Amino acid sequence: MKEILNYINGEFCKPSDGSFLENENPATGKVYSKIANSNSEDAMKAIESAHRAFPSWKATPLHERIRVIRKVASLIKEKEAELAKAESIDNGKPLSVASSVDIPRASQNFEYFCDAVTQYNQNAYPMDDFALNYTLKEPLGAVVCISPWNLPLYLLTWKIAPALVVGNTVIAKPSEVTPMTAFMLSEIFQEAGLPNGVINILHGEGARIGETLVNDKRVKAVSFTGSTATGKILNQLAAPHFKKVSLEMGGKNPNIIFDDCDYDQALKHAGLASFANQGQICLCGSRLFVHESLYEKFKKDLVEKASKLTPGNPLDAKTRQGAIVSKEHFKKILSFIELAKEEGGKILCGGEAYKPQGENENGYFIKPTIIESLDPYCRVNQEEIFGPVVTITPFKDEEQVITWANSTEYGLSSSIWTKDINKAHRVAGKIDAGIVWINTWMLRDLRTPFGGMKNSGVGREGGFNAFNFFTETKNVCIKYN
Numbered sequence: 001m002k003e004i005l006n007y008i009n010g011e012f013c014k015p016s017d018g019s020f021l022e023n024e025n026p027a028t029g030k031v032y033s034k035i036a037n038s039n040s041e042d043a044m045k046a047i048e049s050a051h052r053a054f055p056s057w058k059a060t061p062l063h064e065r066i067r068v069i070r071k072v073a074s075l076i077k078e079k080e081a082e083l084a085k086a087e088s089i090d091n092g093k094p095l096s097v098a099s100s101v102d103i104p105r106a107s108q109n110f111e112y113f114c115d116a117v118t119q120y121n122q123n124a125y126p127m128d129d130f131a132l133n134y135t136l137k138e139p140l141g142a143v144v145c146i147s148p149w150n151l152p153l154y155l156l157t158w159k160i161a162p163a164l165v166v167g168n169t170v171i172a173k174p175s176e177v178t179p180m181t182a183f184m185l186s187e188i189f190q191e192a193g194l195p196n197g198v199i200n201i202l203h204g205e206g207a208r209i210g211e212t213l214v215n216d217k218r219v220k221a222v223s224f225t226g227s228t229a230t231g232k233i234l235n236q237l238a239a240p241h242f243k244k245v246s247l248e249m250g251g252k253n254p255n256i257i258f259d260d261c262d263y264d265q266a267l268k269h270a271g272l273a274s275f276a277n278q279g280q281i282c283l284c285g286s287r288l289f290v291h292e293s294l295y296e297k298f299k300k301d302l303v304e305k306a307s308k309l310t311p312g313n314p315l316d317a318k319t320r321q322g323a324i325v326s327k328e329h330f331k332k333i334l335s336f337i338e339l340a341k342e343e344g345g346k347i348l349c350g351g352e353a354y355k356p357q358g359e360n361e362n363g364y365f366i367k368p369t370i371i372e373s374l375d376p377y378c379r380v381n382q383e384e385i386f387g388p389v390v391t392i393t394p395f396k397d398e399e400q401v402i403t404w405a406n407s408t409e410y411g412l413s414s415s416i417w418t419k420d421i422n423k424a425h426r427v428a429g430k431i432d433a434g435i436v437w438i439n440t441w442m443l444r445d446l447r448t449p450f451g452g453m454k455n456s457g458v459g460r461e462g463g464f465n466a467f468n469f470f471t472e473t474k475n476v477c478i479k480y481n
């Protein structure tokens with residue numbers, strides 16, 4: 001059976017204690033590979049490797065760093081079909097999504113940050129009395145990048161690319177739930193000729209190596225994307241060391257449909273924001289608020305749309321709804337559907353597991369689910385479910401919906417649907433979220449700040465924000481005659 005090995009100092013290595021995890025295909029329920037389950041000894045080796053590689057990578061001319069990283073981008077493009085199939089099998093997402101979103105974006109991440117770094121200014125401040133300040137942005141050293149399972153290669157490369165291009169070395173920790181494309185990426189780094197030790201990829205359970213990675217003095221920063229619970233642990237570990245931390249965490253995003261919206265667009269995007277990637281995107285609009293005058297019609301049309309989304313074999317080109325990522329997560333989502341019933345929710349469609357015929361009969365599939373009649377403050381409306389489950393609630397006016405939208409501990413993203421430009425700006429200004437979309441959803445420009453307020457995040461990624469995080473600022477002041 002294929003072994004997913006660690007990549008340390010340019011070599012593929014087994015975990016030092018020989019421990020492996022089973023890697024399941026969630027669409028069949030079958031184990032199809034083994035994952036190195038790293039321990040602190042492996043983590044120490046990766047830190048040592050990244051630390052040793054740093055001085056020479058930092059001293060490598062920028063054009064040479066860019067050349068190697070662009071090669072990584074072009075190899076991802078070359079292997080797009082292979083990577084997309086691997087991502088679909090590992091994660092359960094439809095091949096159509098992996099090949100149109102995940103893998104193209106992974107190569108774009110490297111391309112984009114190679115372009116952006118050439119425009120990253122290091123400022124000069126001349127003073128009147130014969131003095132000059134200039135401000136340098138210097139790489140930090142060895143940094144840790146930890147990523148989740150929902151967009152595996154897409155989110156891992158979103159961190160690695162800016163870290164490397166400004167001259168840091170990296171210890172990457174992809175999710176143990178979806179490690180395959182990160183393993184393939186280590187082969188790509190080797191093929192591209194990235195010097196040994198510049199990137200190190202550690203697999204396995206995060207809790208086994210988290211403390212070692214964060215506590216080590218040679219690690220200068222931790223960039224994390226994942227759940228708020230894990231983000232809290234990492235923040236607590238990093239605090240006594242005053243270590244730089246960037247946290248991208250959970251969401252419970254409101255999608256607000258006003259009565260003066262473009263109805264067809266709002267409906268189409270509500271379907272996407274609820275169920276894309278089986279609802280396993282941190283930006284999904286999992287709380288849908290619809291103005292009371294539109295509510296009955298919108299509800300009926302959305303239910304009709306969702307009922308047509310039958311889950312199926314992710315590798316089938318026609319499939320639009322794939323498998324849930326793991327058995328554990330599948331159970332968690334179903335338990336929230338049960339909780340919704342206990343909390344007085346009415347299941348309008350879905351609400352149960354789905355068993356396709358044939359080779360996928362033991363996979364983890366859930367029918368797209370819409371629930372109404374829940375209190376905006378109940379657990380189902382306050383806690384992140386992260387699955388194909390959306391709640392729908394009618395609202396009376398702006399004030400009420402803004403209060404409800406802001407009522408959770410999260411503040412990642414939101415969507416507002418209205419043709420009234422005054423209302424759009426007014427509501428955008430009052431929503432507590434790092435990202436507000438007006439008349440769209442998940443439209444991304446890689447230059448823009450990306451991240452959340454409240455328990456959804458600390459710091460921002462995207463564009464120069466990522467470079468600011470992965471560098472230390474130094475001001476040099478010179479006096480001359």
Ligand code: NAD
Pocket residue numbers: 146147148149150151155173174175176204205206207208209210211225226227228229230231233234248249250251281282384386412452456457
């Ligand atoms: P998770 O927190 O369980 O795991 C994320 C990563 O952290 C994994 O690689 C895991 O191995 C590692 N990890 C776990 N415990 C650790 C520890 N003690 N020390 C170090 N590393 C540790 O999250 P998940 O279930 O993989 O991902 C789903 C979550 O991610 C959801 O909450 C979702 O909203 C969030 N997410 C957020 C964004 C964003 O940009 N804000 C993007 C995608 C996903």
